[in-house]
Amino acid sequence: MSWREKNLWCETLVSALVSVYFFYHSFAILLRLDADSPLPVRDMTRLIVTTVIISIILSTVLFTLLRMLSGDHQANVEPSDERDRLFELRSNQVGYWTLCIITAFVVGAIVINSTSAQSDTLQVSLPMSPLLIAQALIAALTLASLAKAISALFFYRRGY
Amino acid sequence: MSGTQVKNNIRRLRLLNDEMTQAELAQRIGVTRQTLNAIEAAKYSPSLELAFKIAQVFNQPLDDVFSYPSDGNGDNQTKEF
Numbered sequence: 001m002s003w004r005e006k007n008l009w010c011e012t013l014v015s016a017l018v019s020v021y022f023f024y025h026s027f028a029i030l031l032r033l034d035a036d037s038p039l040p041v042r043d044m045t046r047l048i049v050t051t052v053i054i055s056i057i058l059s060t061v062l063f064t065l066l067r068m069l070s071g072d073h074q075a076n077v078e079p080s081d082e083r084d085r086l087f088e089l090r091s092n093q094v095g096y097w098t099l100c101i102i103t104a105f106v107v108g109a110i111v112i113n114s115t116s117a118q119s120d121t122l123q124v125s126l127p128m129s130p131l132l133i134a135q136a137l138i139a140a141l142t143l144a145s146l147a148k149a150i151s152a153l154f155f156y157r158r159g160y
Numbered sequence: 161m162s163g164t165q166v167k168n169n170i171r172r173l174r175l176l177n178d179e180m181t182q183a184e185l186a187q188r189i190g191v192t193r194q195t196l197n198a199i200e201a202a203k204y205s206p207s208l209e210l211a212f213k214i215a216q217v218f219n220q221p222l223d224d225v226f227s228y229p230s231d232g233n234g235d236n237q238t239k240e241f
Contacts, residue, residue: 002194081191082207083198159194160164160203 003070003077004084005156010062012149017058019142022051023135030132039131087155095148102140106133164205167227171200173218189213 029043080088113128174180186196189210198204199214206214215225 002192004192078192079190081195082210083191083195083204156194158203159198159201 002156004080005153006066006070008149008153008156010059010066012146012153014055014058014062015142015146015149018051018055019146021054022047023139023142026135030129030135033129039129044131087152090155091148091152094151095144098147099140099144102143103137106136106140109136164202165229166205167202167229168200169225169227170196170214173220173225177218185214185217188217 025047026044029040029047033040110128110133170185174182174185182196182200183193186193189196190213191210195204199206199210211222211226215222218225
């Protein structure tokens with residue numbers, strides 16, 4: 001396995017673990033809210049700061065381990081070539097489409113929610129608060145980033 | 161499932177050229193060993209520029225290094241240029 005691929009595995013692992021931690025806690029906070037409760041700004045700020053700190057610690061530990069286990073770092077690092085750039089472009093495309101699809105769903109949910117509030121026939125009630133929408137968009141960005149990293153790993157494993 | 165229909169004689173040419181290693185050839189053409197391995201295994205089609213670089217290293221014309229099936233169905237018959 002090349003140095004680039006090992007790096008990708010580490011990045012993916014850090015993204016996945018940090019995402020699971022952040023979204024598990026943030027949706028737990030948001031789903032506890034009633035329609036009339038104030039926005040839990042303090043809780044969310046604390047969660048974001050904790051997530052950033054965990055992300056930094058996890059990255060430092062993982063990349064240090066990788067470097068220690070890989071031996072001669074300079075000898076392992078190779079400049080990217082045309083195949084690396086091709087994989088990067090393809091995985092960017094996968095990430096882009098993931099982002100587009102999830103964003104379209106979020107926009108659809110917002111439209112349905114606002115339409116159903118004014119309609120007698122369409123009765124769909126989704127628990128939509130601005131903070132929940134923001135969370136959904138952050139989730140879209142994170143999932144797109146994960147899709148990009150996982151597809152890059154898939155292309156490297158497949159070899160073409 | 162193979163990646164490409166472009167066949168090549170890189171492995172044979174490497175062995176004929178003092179058993180040149182993949183790492184050595186990769187360094188001479190400016191790609192990673194993994195990329196050269198993918199090209200050699202016909203999993204990845206190199207760019208035209210890279211194909212010319214490989215041919216230059218072996219001092220061979222391009223169509224002695226790479227070939228493409230004439231009917232496009234992956235048969236062993238290669239198109240004569």
